[in-house]
Amino acid sequence: MSPLARRILAALLLLSGAVLAFVGVQRLVERQRTTREITRLRDGLYRARTAADRCRGSLANSQASLEQLDLVVDSMRARVDSFEALDARGVPEAEYDEYLETFDSYNDSVAAWEARARRLRAVDASCRDAIREHNSLSDSLRQVLTEAGIDTG
16 A cells, blocks of 8 residues: 555544544533433422422412401301391491491401402412423423433333
């Protein structure tokens, strides 16, 4: 083999080795990037699941509290109605002070009920956001795993 052919062959081998090394490094870098992305998404998914679970618990507690207050408000409304039903002409004078006190308590209770209902709606909206975030992260993780050829089943 001539010296020129040897040099060309050596150059081709060196070039092939460099290309193979470059491709290998690129694959390694891409695999590391994918691994970091999967880790980031899994960590975010864990935090989102924890937030959604806490939110659901808070929502259940708020709803139970509102239902309890609802019973109190209904009871107070029934008491107000009973005062008003004593006489077709209105609440008897002897009962009027107690009626006003009950009526004021009822109004205060209604205001408290409305405030709790607003908080419950706010918690519900927050929970919906937390669940949407969880689902979005779950979808993203599934997509990255599928693109990486990792079975998600």
